[in-house]
Amino acid sequence: MEHKPLKEYWSKRDFKITSEPKGKVLAKEMDRFVVQEHWASHHHFDFRLEMDGVLKSWAVPKGIPYKKGLKRLAVQTEDHPISYIDFEGEIPEGQYGAGVVKIFDKGKYKLIRRNEKNLVFKLEGERIRGEYSLLKFKEPNQWLIFKLN
Ligand code: MN
Numbered sequence: 001m002e003h004k005p006l007k008e009y010w011s012k013r014d015f016k017i018t019s020e021p022k023g024k025v026l027a028k029e030m031d032r033f034v035v036q037e038h039w040a041s042h043h044h045f046d047f048r049l050e051m052d053g054v055l056k057s058w059a060v061p062k063g064i065p066y067k068k069g070l071k072r073l074a075v076q077t078e079d080h081p082i083s084y085i086d087f088e089g090e091i092p093e094g095q096y097g098a099g100v101v102k103i104f105d106k107g108k109y110k111l112i113r114r115n116e117k118n119l120v121f122k123l124e125g126e127r128i129r130g131e132y133s134l135l136k137f138k139e140p141n142q143w144l145i146f147k148l149n
Contacts, residue, residue, distance in 0.1 A: 005054045008078035012096040019089050022082020025053040033109045033123060035064060036084045040099040047074065047145070049109060055077040058143060060096035063104075064128050067071070068147045074134060118149070 005025050015022045018080040038046055038059075045063045048055035058074035058084075065072050085106070091098050097099070107125030119138040123129060131149040 005052065005079045006081055007083050009080055012078065018095045020087055020091060021081055021083040025054055026082045026121065028082070031108050031110070032085060032106070033125070034106045035104040035128065036087070036097060036126070037102050037104040038097065039101075040091075040097050045104060046077070046101075048080060050082060050085070050118075051111075055082060056082055058134070058145070060145060064123075065144060065147050066128070066131070068130075068149065069148065070146045071146045074143040074145040076082070076136075076143055115149040 006023065010022065026059050030052075031051075032050045034047045034048050036048070036054075038044055038136050042061065045060045046057060047060050047064060050056075053078060055081050057077045060072055060074045060075050063147055085100045086103075090100050105125040105127040107123060107128070109124065110122040112120040112122060112131070118136040120131065124129045130147055133148050135144050135146075137144055
């Protein structure tokens, strides 16, 4: 999607104003995920996976499905820095994504399969557990997330 993984993230934010981390691309262990609940102009959940030195990110309006067979829309958003995995707080009015962010769940994941249009992984969180798939169904950034097991 981009050569500089965090360029879009940085360009959308003023770090003198928001308390979100500026962060950087890291080369380290890549096995955590987070789901952040975000009361922005539209309430949604942000699902993020540590991958390629950043947090690959999707906005999931209705949240990660708990039940096998449920499909939920997941819109891929800009890569976030790894340090965003711990972010909670209020993004000030006028800033991109203004509103409260709270961690809904966090844990480890195991990657099972990965290609350009499909990710399969097992989530081991406190609230969200099981095997999931993300499937890209429409360019440029429309995915579906569903529970396999
Ligand atoms: Mn968000």
